[in-house]
Amino acid sequence: MMIKTLLASGLLALCASTTALAQADYPxxxxxxxxxxxxxxxxxxxxxxxxxxxxxxxxxxxxxxxxxxxxxxxxxxxxxxxxxxxxxxxxxxxxxxxxxxxxxxxxxxxxxxxxxxxxxxPEVIFTRADSPFKTLADVVAHAKANPGKSRWGASNPASLERIAMEKLARAGGVKVPIISHEGGGDQMIGVLNGTYDIGVGEMQEIQGQLEAGKIRLLATLSETRIESLPQLPTAKEQGLNVVVRxxxxxxxxxxxxxxxxxxxxxxxxxxxxxxxxxxxxxxxxxxxxxxxxxxxxxxxxxxxxxxxxxxxxxxxxx
The missing domain is CATH 3.40.190.150 (Bordetella uptake gene, domain 1)
Incomplete structure (x- = not known):
């Protein structure tokens, strides 16, 4: 009787365990x-x-x-x-x-x-590797000292990237033409050939040019620094209170x-x-x-x- 009771208890426990696992499975x-x-x-x-x-x-x-x-x-x-x-x-x-x-x-x-x-x-601000800009302050100072000569690149007119650039211009107190594109490729060409002082994009889409040494990062528009790029300061750290999510x-x-x-x-x-x-x-x-x-x-x-x-x-x- 004792053995039957133990066996029954064991079976109940096994059934309960199996049921719990089944309930834990995705439906x-x-x-x-x-x-x-x-x-x-x-x-x-x-x-x-x-x-x-x-x-x-x-x-x-x-x-x-x-x-x-x-x-x-x-x-x-x-x-x-x-x-x-x-x-x-x-x-x-x-x-x-x-x-x-x-x-x-x-x-x-x-x-x-x-x-x-x-x-x-994270969205980042970048410039060509041989540009004179080392910080966002350099970019803003150039725009202020050379009215009408600066150009910034961005994606299509309603994109998060375009919004980021508009906010950056406001935060820096400058009026800069922000040229929109359908994608990051055309914007990148404009940055590389010097048409634009800076561009904005995701790390995935600019990684190739960065690894090739053709562009330099100036800032991240995230709330805090990117964990994998601890040396890259945020825009906020550089005095421009711009964060995009x-x-x-x-x-x-x-x-x-x-x-x-x-x-x-x-x-x-x-x-x-x-x-x-x-x-x-x-x-x-x-x-x-x-x-x-x-x-x-x-x-x-x-x-x-x-x-x-x-x-x-x-x-x-x-």
Missing amino acids: VNRVTLVTHSSPGGGTDVFLRALTKHLGGVMKTSFAVENIRGGSGATAVAHVAKGPADGSILYGTTPTYIQTTLLSKPQVGYDGLDPVVIIFID KFRGLAAPKGMPDNVAKAWEDAVKKVLALPAYKAEYTKEHLTPMVLGREAARRFTADVAAETTLSFKELGIIK
């Missing part, structure tokens, strides 16, 4: 992460690198789907109509907020629910259960600690900043408010 066996980015673009690369490591942690399979159109609006609408069971999410950046403010699509950024913020993707995260259709959202927060924390993944994102100079759903909601709302104010100051929206 769906396949997850699609959607991006408006084209294959090889920034968010596409970010999502594919992330999912390569997430599969083993979350015990589920992943696919990245590229949905183009409407500067992200088509992808956002597609995800918003999907099930809220954790099987589909959207790779977020400030673009989905900017697109909403500028084009007022049927489904905007607020049609999705932020689940987790994963990285801050380019983030990378995930958002889901509204109605995702709390336990599923928590599973993402927990999984992201584990993945960021993996040595193999840490080596990858450190090389890309991405700064981890894990915010769970509630914090991600507040963060996204703050960025949207900041972007709205910036667009109004630039006269882009009323």
Whole structure:
């Protein structure tokens, strides 16, 4: 009788343990992460690198789907109509907020629910390697001493990079023509040939020119120094109070259960600690900043408010 009781107790314990493990598993066996980015673009690369490591942690399979159109609006609408069971999410950046403010699509950024913020993707100010500018103060002093002769490069007119340059000019008390482009390539050419005194971009897109010794970094527009570039001062440290927050995260259709959202927060924390993944994102100079759903909601709302104010100051929206 004693043996039967012990066996029964053991079986109950095993069943309980098995049930706990089953409950800990992610509720769906396949997850699609959607991006408006084209294959090889920034968010596409970010999502594919992330999912390569997430599969083993979350015990589920992943696919990245590229949905183009409407500067992200088509992808956002597609995800918003999907099930809220954790099987589909959207790779977020400030673009989905900017697109909403500028084009007022049927489904905007607020049609999705932020689940987790994963990285801050620092924006940096750079100049050609043989330019006379060693600091932002040098750039501002040159603009003040040579009215009408300075030119600064940026991405398209409504980009975060363009906003950053406008803020930098205001902080420095200078009026400088800021020339916009459709992408970083044309801007880089302008910096390299001396057409522009400075340019602005993400580390990933300028890394090749930096490693080739063709450009020099002057500042990061992050709140604090980039951990992998401790020698690079922030704009704030150089007397120009300009901070822009380019983030990378995930958002889901509204109605995702709390336990599923928590599973993402927990999984992201584990993945960021993996040595193999840490080596990858450190090389890309991405700064981890894990915010769970509630914090991600507040963060996204703050960025949207900041972007709205910036667009109004630039006269882009009323």
